[in-house]
Amino acid sequence: AREAGIVLGIALLASILVRLVLLEPLYVSGPAMSPTLGAGDRVLVAKGLSSVTGLSRGDVVAFADPDNWQDIPAPSTSVFSTALAVLGIAPSPGDDVVMRVIGVGGDRVECCDAQGRILVNGQAVDEDYLPAGMPTDQVTFDVVVPADSYFVLGDDRALARDSRYHLEVNDGAVPDANVIGRVILRAWPPQVLTTPEVFASVPDPQGAP
Numbered sequence: 001a002r003e004a005g006i007v008l009g010i011a012l013l014a015s016i017l018v019r020l021v022l023l024e025p026l027y028v029s030g031p032a033m034s035p036t037l038g039a040g041d042r043v044l045v046a047k048g049l050s051s052v053t054g055l056s057r058g059d060v061v062a063f064a065d066p067d068n069w070q071d072i073p074a075p076s077t078s079v080f081s082t083a084l085a086v087l088g089i090a091p092s093p094g095d096d097v098v099m100r101v102i103g104v105g106g107d108r109v110e111c112c113d114a115q116g117r118i119l120v121n122g123q124a125v126d127e128d129y130l131p132a133g134m135p136t137d138q139v140t141f142d143v144v145v146p147a148d149s150y151f152v153l154g155d156d157r158a159l160a161r162d163s164r165y166h167l168e169v170n171d172g173a174v175p176d177a178n179v180i181g182r183v184i185l186r187a188w189p190p191q192v193l194t195t196p197e198v199f200a201s202v203p204d205p206q207g208a209p
Contacts, residue, residue: 127198
């Protein structure tokens with residue numbers, strides 16, 4: 001019994017360390033990323049990966065809500081489920097936000113061209129992951145993303161309260177300090193989230209090294 005307790009303690013400690021340093025399970029709290037991710041989906045966030053490789057345009061990212069971006073109450077939780085979340089066994093039920101990076105520091109992001117497409121550094125992006133027929137011109141804007149920040153949009157542009165609606169603070173961009181990490185996996189149905197190829201043709205901003 002003593003040995004079993006030691007083994008269990010080591011396993012729990014390892015789980016906590018993994019959650020704090022490498023990976024974190026999260027709930028998607030709202031419908032902003034539909035159809036890629038739905039409300040209530042469980043996802044796995046790579047915490048250390050983004051700090052090593054950085055985030056790219058098109059990555060799905062989790063971040064701490066900068067300023068009440070989502071008017072969605074956190075789900076009620078029991079003591080047991082809270083304990084499982086702390087241990088890294090269950091997803092965290094907090095107010096973290098999941099959206100897609102459209103522009104990184106220095107990028108000029110505009111809405112929109114004659115076809116209603118987002119422009120990044122002058123290049124129109126054909127976002128094939130959006131819902132069929134979904135317009136993206138609910139808010140017009142023309143911003144340069146501040147350094148160490150990310151301009152993010154939800155895939156469901158009709159519902160997402162994303163960077164477009166918070167332009168008065170940091171030009172709507174999420175500071176790097178708020179970023180938890182890149183979402184790499186949806187638990188069920190299983191899906192690995194990769195960076196869309198549609199961003200490959202986007203040029204670097206003028207004046208970039």
